[in-house]
Amino acid sequence: MINFNIAQWRAWAPGLTTVEDWRHWSQKPVVPCHQDEAPDVSFLPAMQRRRLSRLARMAFSVGWPLAERLEHLPLVFVSRHGETPRTFDILSDLAAEQPLSPTQFSLSVHNAVIGLWSIMRGETSEMTALAAAGDGLEHGVLEAAGLLNEGAPAVLLVIAEENPPKAYAPWIDDVPFPYALGLLLTPGDEWQLTLRVNESKDDAKSPHEWPHALNLLRALSTQQNALQHPWKNRLWNWQRNR
Numbered sequence: 001m002i003n004f005n006i007a008q009w010r011a012w013a014p015g016l017t018t019v020e021d022w023r024h025w026s027q028k029p030v031v032p033c034h035q036d037e038a039p040d041v042s043f044l045p046a047m048q049r050r051r052l053s054r055l056a057r058m059a060f061s062v063g064w065p066l067a068e069r070l071e072h073l074p075l076v077f078v079s080r081h082g083e084t085p086r087t088f089d090i091l092s093d094l095a096a097e098q099p100l101s102p103t104q105f106s107l108s109v110h111n112a113v114i115g116l117w118s119i120m121r122g123e124t125s126e127m128t129a130l131a132a133a134g135d136g137l138e139h140g141v142l143e144a145a146g147l148l149n150e151g152a153p154a155v156l157l158v159i160a161e162e163n164p165p166k167a168y169a170p171w172i173d174d175v176p177f178p179y180a181l182g183l184l185l186t187p188g189d190e191w192q193l194t195l196r197v198n199e200s201k202d203d204a205k206s207p208h209e210w211p212h213a214l215n216l217l218r219a220l221s222t223q224q225n226a227l228q229h230p231w232k233n234r235l236w237n238w239q240r241n242r
Contacts, residue, residue: 002145005188007154010062011217012039013179019221026221029210031177035163039180048120051103054178055083055162056113060120062182063158067121070154074147075114075127078140078159081172082110082131088165113160125152134174135231137212141193144185157183159213174211181213189241198233212236 011022014037038054039061052060059077067073086108093100106112111129118127126147132139137159144155160180164172210218212229216238219227229236 001192001194002142003189003192004141004145004148005186005190006183006220007186008066008184009217009220010066010182011180012058012061013177022217023221026218029214029218035177044120051107051116053083053086053107053162055079055085055160056107056116058162058178058180059113059158059160059182060117062160062180063117063156066182066184067156072125073123074125074144074152074155075117075123076130076140076143076147076155076157077111077114077117077128078130078132078136078157079110079113079161080132080134080136081161081164081175083108083112083162084164084168084172085162088167133231135212135229135234135236137216138193138195138229138231138236141185144183145193148185148187153186155185157185161211161213176210176214179211179214181217192239192241194237194239196235196237198235 014032014035016022016025016032017039039057041049041052041057041060041064043064044060049057063075086104090100090104090108110131114127114129117123128143130136130140130143140157140159144157147155158180161175162178163175212231215227215229218224219238225240227238229238
């Protein structure tokens, strides 16, 4: 069992940029019609913006405002699929026997987002990039809680997923649309997260239509006090204490 506060949160998806947008979506969640939009990161200089993929822009758009005026802020970045579009472009060039771009490769690795974050913010605090399974949100919270327990006054947790290339559609079916969620976690007992392990051989099947991060976002938007996230043999229980 771990305890923490969610001091602030921000989220982005195509057509969903404000708290009110997400409140309406949470009451009747649907897949956004237009998925080609990119978030506004005009707070960055143009030279820096050009290096960012849409996944990185999504992460920066939710994380940067939460980190405003905070120094020495550890970051936990979670993405199951990461920079899949960049990787696919590299593989396509390789298959076509085209020269590979060193810059494209360096920005395709899973920790590229936190590397860019560190450079652009001049941040040297501890940062972690997780490539977790369907319960990556919860593993990110565990990582952040460990940092809080070590004395960090706050930890920024960012979860982001990008639409995969169409070629991956038969294998990647857990990204209904591009989204990013940023949580500023602080010590406290507002939220409680517990894990129960199912000892049976049958994997637990999630009854939820949406990824865990979007279900948490719905709970935050509608003031829901409890929710459960099953994944394989793990059952995560979230409880808001006040």
